[in-house]
Amino acid sequence: MNKMLSKKVIGYTFTLLFILIISGVALFQIVTNLYVLLAVLVIQFIVLLLLLFHFFDKYVKPIDKVTETMDKLLKGNYHSRIHQPMSGSIGELSTKINSLARSLSELTISEQIQAEQLSTVIENSESGLVLIDEKGYIHVVNRKFISMFGKTPHDYIGYLYYDVLENEQIHHTVQETFLYEKHVKHLFSLSKNDEKIYLEIVGAPIFNERNMLKGAVLVIYDITEFKNLEVMRKDFVANVSHELKTPITSIKGFAETLLDGAENDPEARKQFLQIIFDESKRIQHLIDDLLILSKLEKDESAINVDPVEVGFVLDEVLPVINQHAEQKKIDIQVDADKELIFEADEEKIKQILLNLLTNAISYTPEKGTISLAIKDSEENVCIQVQDTGIGISKEALPRIFERFYRVDKDRSRDTGGTGLGLAIVKHIVEVHHGEIKVESELGKGTTFYVFIPKEQAE
Ligand SMILES: Nc1ncnc2c1ncn2[C@@H]1O[C@H](COP(=O)(O)OP(=O)(O)O)[C@@H](O)[C@H]1O
Numbered sequence: 001m002n003k004m005l006s007k008k009v010i011g012y013t014f015t016l017l018f019i020l021i022i023s024g025v026a027l028f029q030i031v032t033n034l035y036v037l038l039a040v041l042v043i044q045f046i047v048l049l050l051l052l053f054h055f056f057d058k059y060v061k062p063i064d065k066v067t068e069t070m071d072k073l074l075k076g077n078y079h080s081r082i083h084q085p086m087s088g089s090i091g092e093l094s095t096k097i098n099s100l101a102r103s104l105s106e107l108t109i110s111e112q113i114q115a116e117q118l119s120t121v122i123e124n125s126e127s128g129l130v131l132i133d134e135k136g137y138i139h140v141v142n143r144k145f146i147s148m149f150g151k152t153p154h155d156y157i158g159y160l161y162y163d164v165l166e167n168e169q170i171h172h173t174v175q176e177t178f179l180y181e182k183h184v185k186h187l188f189s190l191s192k193n194d195e196k197i198y199l200e201i202v203g204a205p206i207f208n209e210r211n212m213l214k215g216a217v218l219v220i221y222d223i224t225e226f227k228n229l230e231v232m233r234k235d236f237v238a239n240v241s242h243e244l245k246t247p248i249t250s251i252k253g254f255a256e257t258l259l260d261g262a263e264n265d266p267e268a269r270k271q272f273l274q275i276i277f278d279e280s281k282r283i284q285h286l287i288d289d290l291l292i293l294s295k296l297e298k299d300e301s302a303i304n305v306d307p308v309e310v311g312f313v314l315d316e317v318l319p320v321i322n323q324h325a326e327q328k329k330i331d332i333q334v335d336a337d338k339e340l341i342f343e344a345d346e347e348k349i350k351q352i353l354l355n356l357l358t359n360a361i362s363y364t365p366e367k368g369t370i371s372l373a374i375k376d377s378e379e380n381v382c383i384q385v386q387d388t389g390i391g392i393s394k395e396a397l398p399r400i401f402e403r404f405y406r407v408d409k410d411r412s413r414d415t416g417g418t419g420l421g422l423a424i425v426k427h428i429v430e431v432h433h434g435e436i437k438v439e440s441e442l443g444k445g446t447t448f449y450v451f452i453p454k455e456q457a458e
């Protein structure tokens, strides 16, 4: 029994006693026989007690139960229900309260689900997020933000943004968002683990229903990859222009000399025309290689996979290569499983062989040896090109697959290289989901290993 109920019981008991005393005093005037008076009073007491019990059970207890349940609902316990069976209008009231409680608990469940979904989205967003109220206190920081700026959410939440966020650019963004009450965007960079990361920050004001500023959301994007790509693209354009400029200047110069009268000297004419011819060939090679690269990049996954027979590929590539090798008296030894068949893009495999073998010839002095091996190695086909050439230094080795990187620019140019051969090889290996490795020792020679999976995934 709760406190309220016991108070009521005491109250009712006192009322009962009061009625008995009053009626006893009143009856005492009429009834003179003491026994009769006592009997009447006892009967009256029993009747009143029964009436009181009935009244208490039928009205007071249910109303108390209803009040108790309502109190619990008001405190947010939406699972609370009235279980006591009741009749009449109180029964109807309790049914309605129960259904109200059910609706409230359904509503809170769906609210909880929505809140959970929202926090999942915020937490797993690929952008850093910060929520700041109108007074400048931080309310939310997500996981990505922590991964960008370090510390833990406890170090930020509940603090003023300018006390815990060190970056000046973030301060500016918050101030401008509050000042102008519109979207603000800034770029900035950070040094993290010796690496520079580029970030874009967007500040967005939040308004309430009365259009008053309630705070701001900061969204921080990591744009390092885009930035690097932009730098690469700029470098690439600069490199291509530079590579084209040299032969074009040379062609222009010799053509001018010829026009200025050198055409009348047969020897000079022949020599100059030969130079013009060689330089045009260089431009053509460069453009051919650029086209191959751009095609590879354009449709990365679009390789024409067919069964490729090693013997067939060699029959096409070796005559071209042997011609070059003979000029330098270089011996080419071939050790290949000619019947080996694997899935690949045949034209591209030929390109790998051509580029690696051309390099081996270019960077091997006269009378050297080149060995080519194509072998079955479990799930892969292993192509191995070894030479007894000049080798590549340890410092240069990680860079040789970069576009336009050459260890010795003049030497590469003399051999007609474009600086794109290995970049193309690497790209082809990647579109086949393969791997390329290189071992080299200065003055001794170089070995390239290419592994291509025998079966290409769809
Ligand atoms: N077999 C090799 N031996 C020595 N150096 C090599 C060999 N293959 C490639 N290189 C070095 O790697 C650079 C890049 O090769 P590549 O992309 O084919 O361009 P290039 O047109 O200059 O041959 C070459 O300039 C050369 O310095």
Ligand SMILES: [Mg+2]
Residues within 6 Å of the ligand: 355, 358, 359, 417, 418, 419, 420, 421, 422
């Ligand atoms: Mg080359």
